[in-house]
Amino acid sequence: MKRLITITLAASLLAGTALSGTAMAAGQRHDDNRYEQRHDDRHDRRDERWDRRDERHDRRDERHDRRDARHDYRRWERGQRLDARYRDNRYYVSDWRRHGLRAPPRGYRWQRVDDRYILAAVATGLIMSVIIANN
Incomplete structure (x- = not known):
């Protein structure tokens, strides 16, 4: 079963x-x-x-x-760092008296970028002063 x-x-x-x-x-x-x-x-x-x-x-x-x-434009201000590409000798202003600029302090130099004169440290690129170019 x-x-x-x-x-x-x-x-x-x-x-x-x-x-x-x-x-x-x-x-x-x-x-x-x-x-x-x-x-x-x-x-x-x-x-x-x-x-x-x-x-x-x-x-x-x-x-x-x-x-x-x-045109690559940037507003530069005091305390910023200037780009390395603008610290080149092409932008260096050697005849600062002719442009009506004061003598740069030791370790600084004038650079002309975007119709502005920028006083920046040679070693670091720290911007100390920015003046608008009138020419």
Whole structure:
């Protein structure tokens, strides 16, 4: 009797598993198609977003080019440091008397940057004075 119940139970479990496996496989194929469709849609949207990003980067490059075309202007004030590129001898004012400037103290020198005379320390670039050039 126990054998009969065990065999019947095993047969019903196997039959149920086979039917549900078939149903699951059929359902999975349908789900796979939906997944692929969703994946393709997402991929297309992602490509569109990248295209828009590329356009934004192109616009940034154009703005950067226009910015480079303008004169690099900065408002210099006492206590700031003069950039190393402006401490070069090209900007050095050796004939300070001719420009109506006072004699620079030891360790300082006059630099002409952006139509301004800047008295800055030679070693550190610390700005001591800024005078607007009138010529």
